Amino acid sequence: MKFTLSTLLLTSLALTLPFTSQAHRAWIVPAATVLSAEDPWVTFDAAVSNDIFHADHAPYRLNMVEVLAPQGGEVKLQNESTGKYRSTFDLQLSQQGTYKVFSASSGLRARWVDAEGKRQGWPKRGQQADVNDFATAVPKDAKDLSVSQGSRRIETFVTAGSPTTEVFAPTNQGLELVPVTHPNDLFAGETAQFKLLIDGEAAVAAKVMVLAGGMRYRNSQDEIETTTDDQGLFTISWPKAGMYWLSASYKDNKANAPATERTGSYTASFEVLPQ
Numbered sequence: 001m002k003f004t005l006s007t008l009l010l011t012s013l014a015l016t017l018p019f020t021s022q023a024h025r026a027w028i029v030p031a032a033t034v035l036s037a038e039d040p041w042v043t044f045d046a047a048v049s050n051d052i053f054h055a056d057h058a059p060y061r062l063n064m065v066e067v068l069a070p071q072g073g074e075v076k077l078q079n080e081s082t083g084k085y086r087s088t089f090d091l092q093l094s095q096q097g098t099y100k101v102f103s104a105s106s107g108l109r110a111r112w113v114d115a116e117g118k119r120q121g122w123p124k125r126g127q128q129a130d131v132n133d134f135a136t137a138v139p140k141d142a143k144d145l146s147v148s149q150g151s152r153r154i155e156t157f158v159t160a161g162s163p164t165t166e167v168f169a170p171t172n173q174g175l176e177l178v179p180v181t182h183p184n185d186l187f188a189g190e191t192a193q194f195k196l197l198i199d200g201e202a203a204v205a206a207k208v209m210v211l212a213g214g215m216r217y218r219n220s221q222d223e224i225e226t227t228t229d230d231q232g233l234f235t236i237s238w239p240k241a242g243m244y245w246l247s248a249s250y251k252d253n254k255a256n257a258p259a260t261e262r263t264g265s266y267t268a269s270f271e272v273l274p275q
Contacts, residue, residue, distance in 0.1 A: 024048050024049070024050065024057055024058075025048065025049060025050075025052060025245065025247070025267070026047070026048045026060055026154055026267060027046070027047065027048075027049070027052065027053060027060075027154070027245055027267065027269055028044055028045075028046045028060065028065065028101055028102075028103070028154055028155070028156050028269060029044065029045050029046075029053055029156060029243060029269040030042050030043070030044050030101070030156055030158050030269070030271075031043045031044070031045075032158070032271070033156075033157065033158050033159065033183075033184050033270075033271040034158070034159050034184050034271070034273075035093060035158065035159070035160050035161075036160075036161065039092070039093075039094065040092075040093045040160050041090055041091065041092050041093070042090070042091050042093065042158055043088060043089070043090050044088065044089050044090070044091065044101065044156075045086050045087070045088055046059065046060035046062065046065065046086065046087045046088070046089075047059055047060050047085060047086040047087065048060055049085075051215040051216045052211050052212075052213050052214075052215050052245045053213040053214075053243055053245070053269075054215070054216055055085040055086035056085060057085065058085065059082045059083060059084070059085060059086050059087040060086075060087050060103075060154075061082070061087065062077060062080050062082060062087050062089060064103040064105065065077060065089070065101065065102070065103050066101075066102055066103070066104075067091060067099060067100070067101050067102075068099065068100040068102070068167045069095050069097075069099060069167075070095045070096065070097025070098055070099060070160075070164045070166060070167065071095055071097065071166070072166065075091060075092075075099065077089040077090070077091065078090045078091065078092060091158070093158065093160035095160065096160050096161040096162065096164075097159065097160065097161065097162070097163070097164035097166070098157055098158070098159045098163050098164045098165065098166075098167055098182070098184060099157065099158050099159070099160075099167065100155060100157055100167035100168075101155065101156050101157070101158065102153060102154060102155040102156075103153070103154045103155075104151070104152070104153045104154075104171075104173075104174065105151070105152050106149075106150065106151040106152070106173065106174050107123075107129040107131075107149075107150065108122075108129055108131055108134060108147060108148070108149055108150075108258070108259055109121070109122070109123075109129070109147070109148050109150055110122045110134070110137075110138045110142075110145065110146065110147045110148075111144075111145070111146045112138070112139070112142035112143060112144055112145040112146070113142075113143045113144045114139075114142075114143075120142075122134070122137045122138050123137070134258060138258075146260070146261070147255075147258050147259045147260055147261070148255070148259055148260075148261040148262070148263055149255040149256060149259035149261065149262045149263070150262075150263040150264070150265070151173065151174025151175055151263070151264045151265070152174070152264075152265045152266075153174055153175060153176060153264075153265070153266050153267075154266075154267050154268070155177070155266075155267070155268045155269075156268060156269040156270075157183045157184055157268075157270075158184065159184040163182045163184050163185055165179075165182070170197050170200060172197070172199055172200030173199060173200075174198070174199065174264055174266075175196060175197070175198050175203060175206070175248060175249075175250050175264025175265060175266045176196070176197045176198075176266065177194055177195070177196055177197075177248070177266055177268060178194070178195040178196075178197060179192075179194050179195075180192075180193040180194060180195060180233070181193050181194065183268070183270050184271070186238060186270055186271065186272045186273065187238065187241075187272065187273050187274070187275055188238050188239070188240050188241040188272055188273070188274050188275055189237075189238065189239075189275055190237070190238060190275075191235050191236065191237045191238075192235065192236050192238065193233060193234070193235045194233070194234060194235075194236070195228075195231070195232045195233050195234075196208075196228050196232045196234070196248055196250070196266065197232060198250050198252075198262070198264050199262075201232075202228075202230070202231050202232030203228055203232045203248075203250045203264065204228060204229070204230050204231075204232060205227055205228060206227065206228040206232070206234075206248050206249065206250040206264075207225070207227055207248065207249050207250075208225065208226045208227065208228065208234050208236075208246065208247070208248045209223050209224065209225050209246070209247045209248075210223065210224040210225075210236055210244055210245070210246050210247075211223050211224075211244065211245045211247075212239075212240070212242055212243070212244050212245075213242055213243040213244065213245070214242065224236060224237075224239075228248075238272040240272070241272050241273055241274040242271075242272055243269060243270070243271055243272075244269070244270045244271075244272055245267065245268075245269055246266075246267065246268045246269075246270060247265075247266070247267045248264075248265070248266040248267070249263070249264065249265055249266075250262075250263065250264040250265075251263045251264075
């Protein structure tokens with residue numbers, strides 16, 4: 001992974017979420033994923049919550065959200081609003097095809113024990129991570145030093161008219177999903193296939209979990225769990241129609257120095273339609 005200034009300047013939320021309790025889950029979810037009107041608009045919610053798609057913890061900050069249009073180029077968020085527990089925004093889908101709405105970040109994270117036996121970390125909570133500061137911020141003789149190179153990506157997809165595939169081209173940075181089955185062509189009772197990449201290569205043995213929305217209205221999470229194969233591929237059979245949250249995680253020891261561990265986190269929201 002190439003550490004550029006833009007990817008390393010992380011907000012405190014983006015930096016801490018992948019490494020905190022899994023009870024809090026981040027998501028961006030559209031009101032609808034397939035639209036057929038002449039000049040369609042779609043509204044999105046974005047939050048960090050305990051229950052999937054139920055805003056009960058914190059809003060997701062919209063300064064990290066970007067939109068890639070079907071024919072390339074960025075699309076501006078409109079009517080942005082951030083409340084106590086959720087953020088909302090609208091998109092005007094002026095081009096026909098599939099849009100990718102996403103938030104992506106990456107950076108280094110170091111942990112060690114100081115001379116007094118206290119746990120220390122870099123960057124500090126709320127601070128920006130810059131790889132150029134690593135040598136001076138982290139003691140060369142740090143005890144129990146752990147340095148990880150982490151990436152985090154949150155996505156969802158919406159289509160105006162007929163589905164297209166240009167927005168699925170990977171950036172080859174961090175953990176990414178490359179759909180084999182189009183994410184706006186999912187139906188209850190059918191099976192979809194996807195591929196995970198880590199820095200452009202197959203993410204082998206990545207862990208994947210899928211949760212249906214409406215968790216607060218059932219007694220168990222009813223999660224679907226699977227693992228990618230030696231090509232980074234995995235399949236999901238959708239039990240019923242509705243909105244779903246997919247989470248994938250990856251870890252290996254193929255990090256670039258000074259990191260010794262490489263981690264990746266990927267989440268996405270999908271709509272599964274009835275037959």
